[in-house]
Amino acid sequence: xxxxxxxxxxxxxxxxxxxxxxxxxxxxxxxxxxxxxxxxxxxxxxxxxxxxxxxxxxxxxxxxxxxxxxxxxxxxxxx
Numbered sequence: 001x002x003x004x005x006x007x008x009x010x011x012x013x014x015x016x017x018x019x020x021x022x023x024x025x026x027x028x029x030x031x032x033x034x035x036x037x038x039x040x041x042x043x044x045x046x047x048x049x050x051x052x053x054x055x056x057x058x059x060x061x062x063x064x065x066x067x068x069x070x071x072x073x074x075x076x077x078x079x
Contacts, residue, residue, distance in 0.1 A: 006038075020046065
């Protein structure tokens, strides 16, 4: 039986979008889920990104309101 080290925040954030898009393998998904259960900061980031993705999906093909575009642009510039 092999034991791997727990996923770090750096590793979790590097794989976050793949996780949210269901593109990780089974083992990586389990590791990510375990990390998110233990790490409040990464969990909060994942929930923010999940909510943002849902809000963008909910807008359909309509253009995002200018205020939302500005806020997203600022978030991306600060990232």
